[in-house]
Amino acid sequence: MNSGKNARAAGRATKTRSAILGKTLGLSLALAMLPQVALAAGQPPVAPSPAPSVAATVAPDRGAVSALNAGNAVNQQGATADVAASPAYTPMKPTEGIGMPVSGGYGLQKQFTPFGEYGHWIHDIVLMPLVALMTILVLVLLVWVAVRYNRRANPIASRTSHNTLLEVVWTLLPVLVLVGIAVPSIDLIAKQYKPAPEKALTVKITGNQWFWTYAYPDNGEFEVNSYMLNEPGGPVVNAGIRQVGSKPWDGPAQLEVDNRMVVPAGEPIRLQITAADVIHSFGIPSLWFKLDAVPGRINEKVLFIDKPGVYYGQCSELCGVKHAYMPIAIEALPRAQYNAWVLSHAGGKIDGEEKLADTMRSPAPVAGASDAAAPSDTASEAVPAVETSSAPSA
Numbered sequence: 001m002n003s004g005k006n007a008r009a010a011g012r013a014t015k016t017r018s019a020i021l022g023k024t025l026g027l028s029l030a031l032a033m034l035p036q037v038a039l040a041a042g043q044p045p046v047a048p049s050p051a052p053s054v055a056a057t058v059a060p061d062r063g064a065v066s067a068l069n070a071g072n073a074v075n076q077q078g079a080t081a082d083v084a085a086s087p088a089y090t091p092m093k094p095t096e097g098i099g100m101p102v103s104g105g106y107g108l109q110k111q112f113t114p115f116g117e118y119g120h121w122i123h124d125i126v127l128m129p130l131v132a133l134m135t136i137l138v139l140v141l142l143v144w145v146a147v148r149y150n151r152r153a154n155p156i157a158s159r160t161s162h163n164t165l166l167e168v169v170w171t172l173l174p175v176l177v178l179v180g181i182a183v184p185s186i187d188l189i190a191k192q193y194k195p196a197p198e199k200a201l202t203v204k205i206t207g208n209q210w211f212w213t214y215a216y217p218d219n220g221e222f223e224v225n226s227y228m229l230n231e232p233g234g235p236v237v238n239a240g241i242r243q244v245g246s247k248p249w250d251g252p253a254q255l256e257v258d259n260r261m262v263v264p265a266g267e268p269i270r271l272q273i274t275a276a277d278v279i280h281s282f283g284i285p286s287l288w289f290k291l292d293a294v295p296g297r298i299n300e301k302v303l304f305i306d307k308p309g310v311y312y313g314q315c316s317e318l319c320g321v322k323h324a325y326m327p328i329a330i331e332a333l334p335r336a337q338y339n340a341w342v343l344s345h346a347g348g349k350i351d352g353e354e355k356l357a358d359t360m361r362s363p364a365p366v367a368g369a370s371d372a373a374a375p376s377d378t379a380s381e382a383v384p385a386v387e388t389s390s391a392p393s394a
């Protein structure tokens with residue numbers, strides 16, 4: 001409030017400045033005092049009638065979370081991230097059976113990364129046929145021996161103890177089989193260990209008991225907390241978090257979260273994974289991705305998602321009583337929509353964007369962002385300039 005008085009005092013000196021500041025202050029005051037109203041007004045035009053009511057019910061819930069976890073700054077940040085979502089971003093509705101387990105499914109999930117497609121190919125074309133052939137071969141041999149060489153059919157047993165051809169074959173054949181498996185699988189492992197390109201977007205993932213935190217150091221350092229939604233009719237797992245199915249874009253129960261990890265599709269992303277308390281593991285079956293989250297250590301791996309979509313996973317390392325209740329929901333968006341999501345967060349800025357002046361000059365900031373990604377050495381000095389530009393929009 002003091003700053004408001006100061007701003008107004010300064011405004012008397014310069015009329016134009018005061019007009020802008022007054023507007024900004026008025027807007028921020030309105031936002032601070034009436035989050036429900038602001039949210040309702042900010043909802044996308046897609047679903048005008050249900051959206052405001054949902055927003056209205058969510059806002060008090062969030063207040064309850066903050067009150068419950070008054071000392072938990074992390075939780076409050078998560079709440080802010082959800083509330084701060086702008087009309088430019090609406091969470092994507094997942095496609096049934098894509099990026100999630102299917103009822104009665106027995107194979108691998110459909111893959112949406114180049115590594116996943118490679119791995120799936122090894123599984124389907126190399127491993128399964130070999131397993132089937134070997135199983136049938138061994139079964140046929142067993143049946144043949146049992147029928148042809150039992151005591152009744154073959155009373156006088158042969159005393160042959162060596163057969164050079166047979167010995168060479170049963171040594172060489174397994175060697176060839178193992179080499180045949182080793183070539184593609186070592187190739188896949190080697191490719192997965194290749195670090196992300198220097199200019200790749202970095203997302204930092206922290207496992208907590210029992211939720212995930214996603215930080216975006218290239219996008220203004222904002223953080224998003226991701227909690228599993230409660231199941232309708234089930235016990236309340238996360239107090240203050242809404243129930244799954246209460247928003248049109250909600251995915252399956254026990255996999256959907258309040259704030260998804262949003263990333264751009266069709267470009268390499270550097271995931272840096274750590275944990276705040278115990279060992280967790282970040283695993284998404286449809287993205288061929290699993291990496292341990294270890295306290296005091298950063299594990300890094302590149303993720304490349306072929307196409308936009310919502311992909312679900314779970315913590316894959318037993319980490320305590322609510323281990324089963326910290327799912328992962330990754331939403332891959334086209335670059336332009338990802339940038340819009342970034343800008344919907346307080347302090348969010350487009351990675352690789354150069355300077356405020358450049359942003360103002362380019363007609364389409366989204367196109368400019370990908371162009372500007374080339375000179376990486378200028379990216380660091382662009383930080384303060386772009387931050388000031390994002391302040392009014394936040």
Ligand SMILES: [Cu+2]
Nearest residue numbers: 280281315319
């Ligand atoms: Cu865990």
